[in-house]
Amino acid sequence: MDMHTVVVGTSGTTAEDVIAVARGNARVELSEAAVDALAAAREIVDALAAKPEPVYGVSTGFGALASRHIGHELRAQLQRNIVRSHAAGMGPRVEREVVRALMFLRLKTVASGHTGVRPEVAQTMADVLNAGITPVVHEYGSLGCSGDLAPLSHCALTLMGEGEAEGPDGTVRPAGELLAAHGITPVELREKEGLALLNGTDGMLGMLIMALDDLKNLYTSADITAALSLEALLGTDKVLAPELHAIRPHPGQGASADNMLRVLAGSGLTGHHQDDAPRVQDAYSVRCAPQVNGAGRDTLDHARTVAGRELASAVDNPVVLPDGRVESNGNFHGAPVAYVLDFLAIVAADLGSICERRTDRLLDKNRSHGLPPFLAEDAGVDSGLMITQYTQAALVSELKRLAVPASADSIPSSAMQEDHVSMGWSAARKLRTAVDNLARIIAVELYAATRAIELRAAEGLVPGPASRAAVEALRAAGVRGPGPDRFLAPDLAAADEFVRAGKLVAAVEPVTGPLA
8 A cells, every 4th residue: 555645635636646546545635724625615505504595406406306495304315315316327347546536536626615515524535545445336327517427426325335335455345334344434414515526527537637647658658669660660760850840840749759769869770761672751650650649749738738727626516606605507517528538539549540550561571671471480381460460450440439539429318407418428438448459559569560670680780779678678578579470469468568567668768868
């Protein structure tokens, strides 16, 4: 258990803190200012609850049922009922890290002092996270409007000691038993608290932040594999010259070109494009790698900007304002987050596509400039990496399907009260699959390019120091090099782990210096 502690204040949180809690099991504490803000906002809600006038979420029903005024004697039941009835998810369980991110981000908004939740409820949320208790949340149940309702409701149900949750040992048990085992008293919800626990974009935001963390590594890894492929194909590195990218000053493009140039420094393979089979220019998948990878990098930067704004937000309806008003609003709509989730799925698909085109070129004897067919030991007797490219192509095809935007869809709900929804949760779920598949695609290019570089080295063409470092680290990780046909799935799995764990970047940076 990582003993790093994240302190939740009133002004949002950072992506680094979300990752620390979701993936690093960091402890969570409420700041003194947050506790004070919670108490002050609760006083406002209690005062409104005592008045005869109906206030949405305090003394009324919800959604299409908001016109009914609820008397004092039924309000605790109202808050329990909204959690129970909204905990209506179905399908497979969502990953532990996603649920922890979701819970932590809901706590972030609660701690802002804009929700009217009592301090003891917020403390219970922190206690559940710190105990390593993870509510069972299901794949389906969020339309990304009025927040991630069903997922957040399953989390709120755990706070009440109901439903099921996973303990720190990985065993799923009744939530009440888990709370009792860790000395946590279930909460008894009061006015507005049930609603405040389920009305946010926390699930989709948490998945966006983790995708950005993963994609940062994958984009740098893809720059490295593009450079390795260029090298293996005896291409020219002249297209990476800084002065060429300065006249089209997209920041991501310049960063990718610089990464590739660093990896290729000192290579004895580049510049042979005018030898036995002269080329005026390399193919687009080689020559335009910085443009494609760089455009994806710029999209990541835009998504980080959106995520940063959302991390600084207090998303709830209604909200408690500093002047004491409690006002309804539409800030729970997931459109800003949903759009960038879809943008990232698009750039992941395109990055995967250009990686696959370079792999295919490495395997085709008519386009690989002297490499053996399919990088086989004895082509005809051996099939080499023929079917490895099939696997990569299947993954690319899947990425293209996942690139179809969820946010362009909407389906009305709640008797047409919620008649335009963001589908941001769905965008986030498919992006997670896209990121997983992209890592596999990059791993296949790495596998092919390193094999091709070793075959070139056997012919006396010496790769650059960074390439040698990548090959040596990959082989040390158990991924075997050229040779007769063998069972390839274990090699590919090891290459996949090597890429997604950041080991490729770590292998070359001692030679290249820090890469963007």
